[in-house]
Amino acid sequence: MNVHFVVHESFEAPGAYENWVRERGYEASYSRVYAGETLPRDADNIDLLVVLGGPQDPATTLEQCPHFNAAAECHLISQAINANKAVVGICLGSQLIGEALGAKFGHSPEKEIGKYAISLTAEGKANSKVAHFGDVLEVGHWHNDMPGLTDDAKILAMSEGCPRQIVEYSKLVYGFQCHMELTREVVELLIEASEPELNTLTDRRFVQQPAILRQHDWNEMNQKLFTFLDKLVIEYKAANA
Known part of the structure; x- marks a missing residue:
């Protein structure tokens, strides 16, 4: 398995996704667009x-942010979807x-x-990839927009503040407005950039x-994410067998 990360800023790091890749022995590649990759x-x-x-956000222009090309990223996403690849977007990624x-x-x-609760919808509770989240799960958030x-x-999950927290676009394509990849290290990067x-x-x-953000334990959320990703890999391999 090769997992390719599109990274927009140094402080929006892959976090638990990268930990999952490492634990499973998969390959990782990167487009760190903020660094010119x-x-x-x-x-x-x-x-x-x-x-x-x-x-x-997807409407940000190259004039406003020269390292962010929304059209090019949408093109890559479309290529991946059309090639029957697995695709996961987080926050901005879900909107793209x-x-x-x-x-x-x-x-x-x-x-x-x-860190606030999301609630699974009826669709979410019936979805084999996220049903293990339980009816309610506390997860990370850092956003203004939604996909x-x-x-x-x-819509598989919602929160009191946002009606579109997890969206299934197809059996291999998912958008997470919430940030289940957060770790203590990533939160510290976000605080430094956003204080x-x-x-x-x-x-x-x-x-x-920040004082509250630094107190949270993100491990349970990360482990739930790992199980989702494992199930997504199984679906991907079956679809491409």
Whole structure:
């Protein structure tokens, strides 16, 4: 298995996804676009494409952020989907999946930063890849927006602050608005990059401050993510047997 990561910023690191790759003995490759690394020309050598988050949104232009090319990333995502690869998007990545499939991203009702519960929908409870999350699971959040929905998309989980937390676009393509990849190390990177903004958000219902963010244990969430990814790999191998 080759897992390719599209990384938009140094502080939006793969975290638990990278730990899972290492534990399973898979290969990892990277497009660290913030460092000038290019996207793959195609998805031929990719088994699982993971598109990470970032402070951008799909409408961000090259003039606004020269290292972020939304159209090129959507093209790569489309290539992966059309080639029957597995694709997972996190936060911005989930919104780019929707855009690649013709579904425009939207603004979330609430900004969410911290650890808050998501609830599985009826579709989620019936989905073999996420049913083990349980009816309610506390997960990481760090977002303003949410992915668009295609006609075939299924919302698997929602939160009090955002109605689209996990979206199944197909059996091999998933968007996570929530951040189940967070670890203590990644949270520290995010705090360092965002602390001035956090200081202006003390009145927000779903925004936690650094002292609280540093107290969280992310291990249970990470382990639930690992099981999801293991099940996704099984589905991918069966689809490409």
